Amino acid sequence: MGDKSSAESLIPRFQIEKLLNQDQNDRRIALLGHIDGKQGILIAERAAFATESVEALWAFHASLARVQNLGNNDIYKWYMASSSPPDQSNSPPDLKLNLIWPCTEQHIKKYSAQRVRMVTETPQIYKDYIRPFMQQKREQGRLNWVFNILEGRTEQEDVILRDTEHGPEDGFLVLPDLNWDRKTIGSLHLLALVERRDIWSLRDLKKKHVPWLKYLQQRLLEATVKIYPDLEQDQLKLYVHYQPTYYHFHVHIVNVMLEAGATQSVGKAFGLENIIGQLEAIAGDDESGMADLSMSYYLGEESELWMTVYGPLKRGEAPRV
Structure with a gap:
């Protein structure tokens, strides 16, 4: 295996040139850039949600910030929100939330x-x-x-x-x-x-x-x-x-x-x-x-x-x- 610390040092030095691609679920982007004059491609993918325990789910909910309602109709509501720390108030929303409330037993089965x-x-x-x-x-x-x-x-x-x-x-x-x-x-x-x-x-x-x-x-x-x-x-x-x-x-x-x-x-x-x-x-x-x-x-x-x-x-x- 290579030197871990030297490998990690490459990411801050990556100079972005342009976006090459992004998947249509907005989960992954491919960026063209360079490090020390040599071109490289940085592929970034959002980490999976932590779901290993109820506490992890509570922590996810507690992290939601700057929730903005996009619309609502009957029991359906939808929002944009941010999972960034409160001190990063300028960061764009990175989550799309849909709320069904009050939901029926059929809704629960559909999404299970x-x-x-x-x-x-x-x-x-x-x-x-x-x-x-x-x-x-x-x-x-x-x-x-x-x-x-x-x-x-x-x-x-x-x-x-x-x-x-x-x-x-x-x-x-x-x-x-x-x-x-x-x-x-x-x-x-x-x-x-x-x-x-x-x-x-x-x-x-x-x-x-x-x-x-x-x-x-x-x-x-x-x-x-x-x-x-x-x-x-x-x-x-x-x-x-x-x-x-x-x-x-x-x-x-x-x-x-x-x-x-x-x-x-x-x-x-x-x-x-x-x-x-x-x-x-x-x-x-x-x-x-x-x-x-x-x-x-x-x-x-x-x-x-x-x-x-x-x-x-x-x-x-x-x-x-």
Whole structure:
């Protein structure tokens, strides 16, 4: 092994020239610089959170400083904060915080570590069990925060586009996703909420919706690059989740460089362009659509859908919807 002290002395002597790259979760940066006239690359990565004990978690919470609320809607609140010592008041925020309060048992299960399973939802399973499950969730007030935005009660200052050109039935609005820090273009993440309430998920999309979906796709691309001129349309991807977190149709707009892990993986994210192509290829009349297809996706074993529908089906029991 080399001399530890001499190796450590190199870091303070590193003279930064420019940023080479940063991962889109803002966890790692690569810097080009030089030491004693010779170029080098410094790769910096944020340390993992200390989670070895409850005391370590308390210490993390106690270290939070300069907490600034970015917005809130119903039970959801989001913030920027700093984990730097109080005497470093000029340091920029280095933490993005999301608070769900008060939360439900379902929220706790969703955010808990758990095994996942791939399931196949046939048209019959969707009709008999999943559609009634969706209806149940919509009736429990889980869409209050969405309707608050659509009806102008909250977050109106965050709405960056509201399109009603083709009438309220086909209208939509766009605002930053609560997981985006609202400034790092490399991790841009926007959310488009449609005004219409007859489409709960991609399962409600039919061949007759193709013209509307194409219009929606084009408007979202055009509007995003107009608002964020550093981007071009082919640097954006539009996708829909299935199963979604909430049953009101919405589209995610992200930088193609965004590394968002599971939320954009196969079995969770379905590209809007691919959905349109699938609808165009489906045989049948204008009422034919995504509800007529079998779809595979993954579920956590603690999720309600697994425990009430797919778990019982796997065991040969009747679903409990």
